[in-house]
Amino acid sequence: MTKIADLRALTPDQMSEELLKLKKEQFNLRFQAATGQLEKTHRVGEVRKDIARLSTLLRQKQAAA
Template identity: 85%
Template sequence: MTKIADLRSQTADQLSDELLKLKKEQFNLRFQAATGQMEKTHRVGEVRKDIARISTLLREKRVNA
């Protein structure tokens, strides 16, 4: 889980890169769940919430710019 203070200190490009990384992880987790290989089931919710946090911060930065 990523802290919001750490995310706020990052630039929009860094946040976009992090968002892309999290979306790839989310895809891999969904694939693992479908094949029955998932070990860390709690990670799905964490990734989803981190994606929402970063998306919100990116929108906030775009509105303020």
Template identity: 75%
Template sequence: MKIDDVRGMTPDQLAEQLVSLKKEQFNLRFQAATGQIEKTHRVGEVRKDIARIQTVLRTKQAQA
């Protein structure tokens, strides 16, 4: 997910995407703990996407 894509979303879309990514992060952590994870690089990608969304949400809330 690119930062330009994130900035183009509405706050509602960002919140929805954030919930989805947090669920995915939980599932990936669970898979890693049980040794069933296939795409280990996805853990880092999800963490960075969550950080991007939270940053953009904070800036949009500060501007409002």
């Protein structure tokens, strides 16, 4: 779980990169869940919430610019 203060310090380009990384992780977690290999089931929710946080902050920065 990423702290919101750390995310606010990022530039929009860094936010986009982090968002892409989280979406890849989400895909991998869903794939593991489908094949029965997922051990940390709580991580799915954490990644989903991190994606939402990052998307919201990215939209706010773009609207402010």
